[in-house]
Amino acid sequence: MKKHNYCASCLKLNLKRLLLPVIILGFVTLTYLLFMSLTINNYTWIARKIVIPENYFQYFNSQPNKSQTVKDSYTSQFVLEEQQAGNIGRPNNTLQYKYIITETKKCQKSNPFLILLIAAQAWQTEARQAIRQTWGKEDFLPGVHIVRLFLLGREAKTNNALEQKLVTESQEYHDIIQQDFLDTYNNLTLKTLLGLYWVAKYCPHASYVMKTDSDMFVNTEYLVHTLLKPDQPPRKNFFTGYLMKGYLPNRNKESKWYMSPELYPGEIYPAFCSGTGYVFSGELAEKILTISANIRILHLEDVFVGICLDKLGISPVPPPKDSDFNHWKVTYSHCIYNQLVTSHKFLPSELIMCWKHLQQNKHICI
Numbered sequence: 001m002k003k004h005n006y007c008a009s010c011l012k013l014n015l016k017r018l019l020l021p022v023i024i025l026g027f028v029t030l031t032y033l034l035f036m037s038l039t040i041n042n043y044t045w046i047a048r049k050i051v052i053p054e055n056y057f058q059y060f061n062s063q064p065n066k067s068q069t070v071k072d073s074y075t076s077q078f079v080l081e082e083q084q085a086g087n088i089g090r091p092n093n094t095l096q097y098k099y100i101i102t103e104t105k106k107c108q109k110s111n112p113f114l115i116l117l118i119a120a121q122a123w124q125t126e127a128r129q130a131i132r133q134t135w136g137k138e139d140f141l142p143g144v145h146i147v148r149l150f151l152l153g154r155e156a157k158t159n160n161a162l163e164q165k166l167v168t169e170s171q172e173y174h175d176i177i178q179q180d181f182l183d184t185y186n187n188l189t190l191k192t193l194l195g196l197y198w199v200a201k202y203c204p205h206a207s208y209v210m211k212t213d214s215d216m217f218v219n220t221e222y223l224v225h226t227l228l229k230p231d232q233p234p235r236k237n238f239f240t241g242y243l244m245k246g247y248l249p250n251r252n253k254e255s256k257w258y259m260s261p262e263l264y265p266g267e268i269y270p271a272f273c274s275g276t277g278y279v280f281s282g283e284l285a286e287k288i289l290t291i292s293a294n295i296r297i298l299h300l301e302d303v304f305v306g307i308c309l310d311k312l313g314i315s316p317v318p319p320p321k322d323s324d325f326n327h328w329k330v331t332y333s334h335c336i337y338n339q340l341v342t343s344h345k346f347l348p349s350e351l352i353m354c355w356k357h358l359q360q361n362k363h364i365c366i
């Protein structure tokens with residue numbers, strides 16, 4: 001009994017003592033949370049739902065006195081026309097890259113269900129050949145119109161023999177677009193914009209577009225029939241892939257993904273999908289392209305597209321299964337590859353082998 005009393009009074013005393021610190025702590029926590037939500041969400045809800053702060057666009061816009069030094073800014077013909085129509089506002093001192101090879105008539109007969117935009121390099125003849133025979137085969141799925149396009153830049157060293165081979169290859173397959181910018185990792189954003197431009201200009205009514213790379217395995221059949229579903233009306237404002245949410249800019253100068261605070265001062269990237277493979281509604285190409293003219297070009301193309309989507313107020317969605325899109329190499333097994341969209345780091349010969357094996361054995365699963 002005594003013990004109990006002692007404890008009860010002790011507790012009372014402690015409670016009284018604790019009251020003030022608890023109130024202070026609570027107050028501080030609340031203030032902190034409010035502050036954090038204001039700063040973190042700067043990239044999402046403030047921009048859309050509340051007044052857009054003056055400095056919000058400053059993060060993304062090419063500033064007039066900086067854009068002169070940013071050599072790799074981009075103005076496509078499409079954007080130029082939009083600009084002249086007064087729809088968008090990138091300063092008009094940006095470069096325009098000439099087409100070396102282009103295709104303009106691939107969508108004239110009918111609207112494709114899926115356009116495959118494949119970032120490749122001029123010398124990767126073997127990879128292109130492997131993709132043409134495997135997941136990039138335009139007539140692989142009966143009744144589903146697929147368009148395949150390789151997006152190329154220019155090699156650093158002028159190589160006439162290679163250029164001539166490319167022209168011949170293009171005349172045979174009609175699946176190459178090449179633009180006159182240096183084909184480097186840091187220019188990949190230009191390549192993506194080139195692809196978006198092509199879709200917006202020549203194929204705006206395609207149901208879906210996939211942007212991917214030349215060293216990828218893509219299970220086109222699974223993508224088309226399980227994810228996109230040609231028998232259903234195409235989704236609008238749809239964007240999916242390997243979803244990267246809450247990623248912070250890499251500030252380590254040694255890293256491949258380094259992002260300088262000057263280029264991207266923000267603390268966190270908006271949600272984006274890994275550039276190894278993302279899929280979106282065809283009508284988004286023009287929307288992304290148009291808004292991109294107001295956004296400072298970032299060399300990380302997937303992050304850049306994520307910022308464009310954020311400014312459009314469109315959130316990329318996760319695929320039905322987390323394991324659908326992979327930006328690493330998934331160990332091959334026909335029953336696993338039968339149920340995924342992408343796997344990374346394939347040599348052309350491996351791609352052909354795995355594809356053949358999958359086609360022969362996919363029916364054994366389930």
Ligand SMILES: *[C@@H]1O[C@H](CO)[C@@H](O)[C@H](O)[C@H]1NC(C)=O
Pocket residue numbers: 063064065066
């Ligand atoms: C130009 O840039 C400098 C420093 O980068 C900045 O202080 C200045 O305000 C900028 N001028 C304009 C007109 O934006």
Ligand SMILES: *[C@@H]1O[C@H](CO)[C@@H](O)[C@H](O)[C@H]1NC(C)=O
Pocket residue numbers: 092
């Ligand atoms: C913008 O650039 C294009 C192409 O260089 C040019 O034809 C056009 O007149 C320019 N517009 C303005 C407003 O300077």
Ligand SMILES: *[C@@H]1O[C@H](CO)[C@@H](O)[C@H](O)[C@H]1NC(C)=O
Pocket residue numbers: 071072180181182183184186187
């Ligand atoms: C991008 O391409 C342009 C045009 O060829 C070139 O001047 C620039 O150096 C390239 N940028 C990078 C980062 O490679």
